[in-house]
Amino acid sequence: MASYSELMAQAQALMAQAEQARKDELASVIADIKAKMKEYGITVADLGAAGGTRKAGKAKSAAKYRGPNGELWAGGPGRKPEWVKAVLASGKSIEDFRI
Template sequence: MATLQELLAQREAIEREIELTKKRERADAIARVRSLMAEYGLTLADLGGKTTGSSGKSAGTTKVPPKYRNAATGDTWSGRGLQPNWLKAALASGRKLDEFKV
């Protein structure tokens, strides 16, 4: 029967092997995809993917249309991210979110 130390060493070796195999298979897959793209003249746009800049963020972000509008000031909110202060204040004073729907 194997000792705990031997089993832990085996697990560590297997985990290293798994990681190396993942990297190798991923690199092979990328090479095959690039080869097919070159063969057929495909771009990322053809695949429906987003292109990214060096920062890794999406290069072409689209603006989301507003879902809520403050009729008094014309301020808008898309419904994404933190609620703007004007909306927080209105909701705190008892108004309903539905009152601001565009």
Template sequence: MATLQELMAQRAALDQQIAETKDRERSDALAKVRTLMSEYGLTVADLAAPRRGPVKGQSKVAAKYRNQATGETWSGRGLQPKWLKAALAGGAKLEDFSV
């Protein structure tokens, strides 16, 4: 069985190998990226994620109901918001909130 000092020496050697391998692989990756960028005429700005609009097939639905007190709206789709549920439970009618 190895002694603590031997194991610590092995650990230090492994840490050194890990650091060297990481540096070498990072350099290789950067070289590949630079080659691809020059091959395709790309710039750093091209690497930024493009801004996209709404997903195709999805559109923003117009609000059908509005809370006059807070300005919150609901399209009529999905679950009713808490403010509308509370108002309906308090005796208000859905038509009272129509836009």
């Protein structure tokens, strides 16, 4: 049976492998989306990503950290997400999860 540290090393290696696969596939996915948008005449505004779809109030900050399961966090003031608390409690640095 593998030890905890061996399993954690395997998990981290798999996460790195998955992130690389995501990056490798990203260009073709974006090209496919753009082609479908052009084919059907869809605009970014049609997708709700632009044009004032946010409610009045504070603007959402861009994510600065990605958690072990893909969770995103901007790193602003206020309560930390549970995954951030778990990372810090395990002795890891939040900087290891910077995007």
